[in-house]
Amino acid sequence: MVDTKDKKLLYPPCWSDDTRMDVLMAPFRLKSVNPENYVSKMLFWQEMITKYCEFKGSPSFNKRELQVAFQRKNKTPYGLDNVLEEMRNLRKIRTRTEYMYDPENSWTGWAINSFVKKPLWWGVKKVWTAGDDDDALLDYIQLEIVKKMCADLAIVLQKHSGKLLHYDEVKAIISDAMNLNDDGLHICLHTLFCQKKVVLEFVVENNERKIHLVKIPGKTDQNPEITETDRAFHNLQMTQKNLTVQLESLETDIKATDDKARQYLKENKRQLAKTYLRKKHLLEKNYEKRSIALNNVETLLSSVDEAQNNGVILETYKIGSKALQKVLNDSGLKYDNVDEIISDVKEAVDSHDEIQDTIASAHLNEKFDDGDLERELREILGEPEQKTAAAAEVVTGGNNNIQNIEVTDEELLAMLEGLEVEHDSPTKSSSDPNANETV
Incomplete structure (x- = not known):
């Protein structure tokens, strides 16, 4: 547990302002006289009570504690009775007895318990006076604080889900995790127990009921109990x-x-x-x-x-296994059905392939001669037409297939230059230019 003996309650900055604090320490006047001042003063002391509970490490307090904690220059606040009555009317606090009797009780149920089940205890309107020792020692629970502390404690204990711990072990676990004294821990565990977030086992020692074992239920525990x-x-x-x-x-x-x-x-x-x-x-x-x-x-x-x-x-x-079986049943996935569907799929794919092959083999486009296309392109560009040599005829093997070979003018000239005249061939006389050429 966090020790608060060496710690001091953090007071607001106005605590050092004598003028302001004299007003806050004074008794409450009628709200109709100065509504603004009444509301601000009421909110100030309510916030101070909240800070005190957080500092103390417990949502429980009584008027005597507040008088000691809020004492300033030997003066105690005179308006605490009004503050407590207002907080009770606003359902911000409950007496410890009422809260521990049923932390989760609704306000309607609380009213029934208070007025019907316990008429002798609450049958007469309480008189809030500073001199009443019974009222000064009456413990209250600040509901906002207990809710916050319980939420923080639940997060810390969740790390030990599914375990059964001794109360001292729980105290050791939260000692460094949060500011919660023994009384605050007892109240929070009792609250979580009523919310079925923990399971408690009690022992009676010296006529006092104490928490002995604490079980933190696992996520899968439907009805948590100590087995x-x-x-x-x-x-x-x-x-x-x-x-x-x-x-x-x-x-x-x-x-x-x-x-x-x-x-x-x-x-x-x-x-x-x-x-x-x-x-x-x-x-x-x-x-x-x-x-x-x-x-x-x-x-x-x-x-x-x-x-x-x-x-x-x-x-x-x-x-x-159950989830998978349910999915299979809901979706109709069975061996016979799957085998039949796969067979149908194969047939559909084969049919599709045949259709594709048929479409691909159909020659629907008209063929054009590449030479004609080349000439048309040259005409569009305005290029002169290239002259080509006559195609040579090549007879292959013993068949009648003829291969046309196209030769360009340059290639034809190069072939002519490479020709040679045999020595026995008749030549043209240089002296007679008109000499007839002999074959």
């Missing part, structure tokens, strides 16, 4: 802790006994040395027994934990 399995597991954990503490103590005793034996041996007090050696051996045997017991307990804890995990896994399998 025999929870108790057995908790007992094993407590035994493990006790054995660990005992072993640590025995180790210290063994070392101390060994040191004593050595000391007496150095002092030549052999009999005393033997006595401490015997004690050391007894401690070592005791240590060995407890060590074996601790090992057995840890083995059991491991087995229980593994069994719980296996149970969770098996339950998950079961849920998953």
Whole structure:
């Protein structure tokens, strides 16, 4: 728990203003005289009560506490009675008795309990006077604060979901997590218990009912309760802790006994040395027994934990199997149906492929000669028409297939230049230009 002894309540800046504080400390005047001042003064003290509860670490308070906490220069606020009455009318506070009787009780139900079930206790209008000791010690619960503290506590405890803890363990868990004293923790746990967010087991000590065990239900717990399995597991954990503490103590005793034996041996007090050696051996045997017991307990804890995990896994399998079966049934997915549908799909695909092949093999476009297209393009560009040589005829093999070869003018000239005249061929006389050419 957070200790508030060394902490101081943070007062607002106006706390050092004597003029302002004299007005706030004074009794309330009629609201009709100065409504603005009345409302601001009422809100100031209500906020101070909220701050005090947060500082204290508990949603519970009484008027006497407030008088001490809000004392300034030996003056106490005279208007606390009006503030408490106003907060009660606005349903911001409830008496501790009413709240603990039923934290989740609606305001209608509270009124029935107050006026019908307990007429003798609440049958006469309360008189709020500063001198009434009973009223000064009457505990109230600030509902806004208890709601916030319970929400924060639930978040902290959620990290230990599914565990059964001793009350002292819960105190240790929240000690560094939030500002909550013993009284505040008890109120919040009681509230969460009524909301079925935790499970509590109580014990009676010295005619006082105290919280003994606290179980934080898991997410899958429909009806959370403390089972025999929870108790057995908790007992094993407590035994493990006790054995660990005992072993640590025995180790210290063994070392101390060994040191004593050595000391007496150095002092030549052999009999005393033997006595401490015997004690050391007894401690070592005791240590060995407890060590074996601790090992057995840890083995059991491991087995229980593994069994719980296996149970969770098996339950998950079961849920998953049911969910899958439901999906299959709802969607009509069965082997015969699926096989028939796949066969239909294959037939449809084959038909589609045949149609595609038929469309692709149909030559619907008119063919055009590339040479004609080239000439038309040259005409569009205004280029001169290229002259080509006559095509040579090539006869292949023993068949009648003829291949046309197109030769350009440049290629034809190059072929002519490469021709040679044989020596026996008739030549034209250089002196007779008109000589006839002999074949």
